[in-house]
Amino acid sequence: MEKVIVWYLRMSVVYFVAGAVIGFFMIVSPDVSGYYVTSHAHLNLLGFMSMMIYGVGYHILPRFSGRNIYSPKIMHVQFWLANAGLVGMAIGWPLQASGGASLILMIASLLSFASIMLFAVNILKTIKAA
Numbered sequence: 001m002e003k004v005i006v007w008y009l010r011m012s013v014v015y016f017v018a019g020a021v022i023g024f025f026m027i028v029s030p031d032v033s034g035y036y037v038t039s040h041a042h043l044n045l046l047g048f049m050s051m052m053i054y055g056v057g058y059h060i061l062p063r064f065s066g067r068n069i070y071s072p073k074i075m076h077v078q079f080w081l082a083n084a085g086l087v088g089m090a091i092g093w094p095l096q097a098s099g100g101a102s103l104i105l106m107i108a109s110l111l112s113f114a115s116i117m118l119f120a121v122n123i124l125k126t127i128k129a130a
């Protein structure tokens, strides 16, 4: 398995644990849970679920279609954008809720959005004409 794909899978598990830890603290401290719910949701859905799908997709889909990944370079760039974007969003939301860091959130959202677009292009081009 390609090294960067192993890292997609590893980071997915890291975000799952982080999402679960935050979820647990939200149960324990319901009075502040509102500050963290959006970070919790995205660590689980954009971190664990999407990152797992990126890794598994990049490994399996080229094999299903008997082709190489359209762009290994995009796969690497996307990895960094997805991680920087998600970490920025997960930190930015609670900060924004307490009155700051909107710029961090805006930049991080753009990085996350760019990473999703790169995945879309790379996977669609990979499975094209399968």
Ligand code: HEM
Binding pocket: 019, 020, 021, 023, 024, 026, 027, 033, 037, 040, 041, 044, 045, 049
């Ligand atoms: C240890 C595991 C988990 C715990 C303790 C936990 C706990 C919580 C808590 C306390 C809330 C806030 C509920 C509320 O007051 O509105 C919440 C919301 C949420 N959780 Fe979790 N959660 C866990 C795992 C997950 C997982 C695995 C996912 C997704 C794959 C997930 C997705 C969500 C989402 C999307 C919301 C927001 C729902 C909304 O918009 O109201 N959670 N979670």
Ligand code: HEM
Binding pocket: 037, 038, 039, 041, 042, 045, 046, 049, 050, 109, 110, 112, 113, 116
């Ligand atoms: C570019 C990537 C993304 C951005 C910028 C983004 C942004 C947002 C924003 C601004 C909210 C509203 C938060 C609030 O209530 O204050 C939200 C909520 C939510 N998003 Fe996303 N999102 C992204 C990707 C995703 C993906 C991929 C999923 C699911 C796989 C997802 C699931 C959710 C859910 C379940 C909620 C409601 C959670 C809550 O109650 O806080 N988002 N998102």
